[in-house]
Every structure is written in C-alpha cells, then in structure tokens.
Amino acid sequence: MEQRSTAEPAPVVVEVWADLGCPWCYVGKHRLQRAIEVRPDADRFRIKIRSFELNADSPKEPEPIEAVFMRKHGGDPSVVLQAEKRIRAIAHSEGLEFDLDRKNANTFNLHRVMHFAEQSGKGLExxxxxxxxxxxxEIDPYxxxxxxxxxxxxxxxxDRVRDVLAGDEFADEVRADVSEGTALGARGVPFTVFGRRIAASGAQSVTAYxxxxxxxxxxxxxEEVPA
Incomplete structure (x- = not known):
C-alpha cells in the first residue's frame, strides 16, 4: 500500500525590506501581520525584516523630520507635515499610534543590532x-x-548589544541586505518578497497582502508538481 508523506509543508519566508522611521513600513508591517494572522495556515509563514536605509546620509544625532525633507528636497517644510498628518489619520483608523514629533537619525547601527538579534531568531521582534x-x-530608538x-x-x-554597537559587527550584513533589495527591484520601502516568488512595492492593503x-x-x- 502506498504511504502518504506526513512531512509538514515547508515554511514560506516573507521578506520585508524596511527602515525604522518609514511610516509606510510601520503601517504595512501591521497590515501584513494581520493578513497572515487571519489565515488558517498562518503558522506556515515567517516574516523576516531586511535592512534598507532610506536616508543613509542622516546624522547620528536625532533631528526633526522636516530637516531631512529640507536637506533632500528644499522648499516648504510644511509639505512633509501635511503628508505626515495624512498618514497619521490612516494609522489611527487602523488602531495604530502615530507620533508627529518623532525624530530622524541614522539607522545603520539599529540595523546592525537587528542582524545580531536575527541570529537568535529575534530580528522581527x-x-x-x-x-x-x-x-x-515612547522611546529614542537611536x-x-x-x-x-x-x-x-x-x-x-x-552586553553583546553594547559590543556590537561599539564596533562594526554586522555592517557587511546590512550593506548586503540593501544591495540585494536594490537588485530585486526595491526603489523604496516597504518592499516585500513572498517566498522569493512574488514581490510587492509599498504598503499594500490587508486584502492585497x-x-x-x-x-x-x-x-x-x-513547482512541486512532478513533470
């Protein structure tokens, strides 16, 4: 008698290229998590955050978001505040908090610590x-x-986190993530790749995810069907 395989289906890794201060990464991450949580096969999916630097030239000292906009685009800084308010309304409608007074700074070190955390399977968390x-x-994340x-x-x-921050561990991993995301088509974030088969740019709706x-x-x- 033919025996059926009882092996569990292989997990599907959902990779999300993201940066800390990107509001659409924040909203998109929660939408993606909801899209997975409502599925009967939710346990099959694993989200993995991949590093991407939106403002790699940002200073290490936190500065107002408007300062980033002015340095990159010039013009009227009120434009970025208006955009932030629109995104805040979307976030609030989805039950998410959204602080307009948060500061921007270089995120390279944070990404390095995330890669350290990923060694223990805690990168997403x-x-x-x-x-x-x-x-x-609530916090100064930098x-x-x-x-x-x-x-x-x-x-x-x-203590290991302090060691990482005091040196340059995981710098190559962060740069590799950025290079790979760009090679796969990321021109901004969030950029999400599902099982290395489907890609989506931007924060999608829960339904689209x-x-x-x-x-x-x-x-x-x-691909698993025999020829």
Whole structure:
C-alpha cells in the first residue's frame, strides 16, 4: 500500500525590506501581520525584516523630520507635515499610534543590532518593538540604552548589544541586505518578497497582502508538481 508523506509543508519566508522611521513600513508591517494572522495556515509563514536605509546620509544625532525633507528636497517644510498628518489619520483608523514629533537619525547601527538579534531568531521582534514604540512616541530608538533594553526584553544579551554597537559587527550584513533589495527591484520601502516568488512595492492593503500570500503558495505548489 502506498504511504502518504506526513512531512509538514515547508515554511514560506516573507521578506520585508524596511527602515525604522518609514511610516509606510510601520503601517504595512501591521497590515501584513494581520493578513497572515487571519489565515488558517498562518503558522506556515515567517516574516523576516531586511535592512534598507532610506536616508543613509542622516546624522547620528536625532533631528526633526522636516530637516531631512529640507536637506533632500528644499522648499516648504510644511509639505512633509501635511503628508505626515495624512498618514497619521490612516494609522489611527487602523488602531495604530502615530507620533508627529518623532525624530530622524541614522539607522545603520539599529540595523546592525537587528542582524545580531536575527541570529537568535529575534530580528522581527526586535525591529517591531523598536518601531512600534518609536511611532508611539515612547522611546529614542537611536540610543544605545534603548537598543540594549529592548534586546534584553527579548532574552538577548545586553552586553553583546553594547559590543556590537561599539564596533562594526554586522555592517557587511546590512550593506548586503540593501544591495540585494536594490537588485530585486526595491526603489523604496516597504518592499516585500513572498517566498522569493512574488514581490510587492509599498504598503499594500490587508486584502492585497492576502492575495500575494496565496499567489506565493500557488507558485510554490506548481513547482512541486512532478513533470
């Protein structure tokens, strides 16, 4: 008698190229998580945050968001505030907090710590905890103490986080993420790749994310059918 395989289906990694201060990354991340959570096969998917620097030339010291806009585009800084208010309304409609007074700074070190956390399978949790509390106005995410505190809350070694921040560990991994995302077509973030079969630019709706998850599963299933 033919025996059926009882092997569990392979997990599908959903990679999200994102940066900390990107409001659409924040909104899109929560929409993607909801799209997965409502599925009966939710356990099959794993979100992995990949590094992307929207403002790699930003200073290490936090500055108002308007300063970034003026440095890159010039013109009227009120334009960015109006855009922020529009995104805040969207975030609030989805039950998310959104602080207009948050500051921008260079995120390279934070991405390095995220890669350290990913060694223990905690990359998403670290990034998400930092980002959520940043957008709620609770923390300075760029401070060493903040990164240490969040890492420790996830069971990671705070002294190792300090060591990472004091040196240049995981710098190559951050740069590799940025290069790979660009090669795959990322021109901004969020940029989401589903099982290396489907890609989506920007913050999609929960429904659109759900369709992409289905399409990725269909593509993977079609490749498993014997010729």
């Amino acid at each position: 670290f990034f998400s905890e930092i980002q959520d509390r940043f957008f709620s106005g 401070a060493t103490g903040t990164m240490v505190e969040v890492a420790q809350s996830l069971g990671l070694d705070g 759900g369709r992409a998850l289905d399409q990725a599963l269909e593509a993977l299933a079609s």
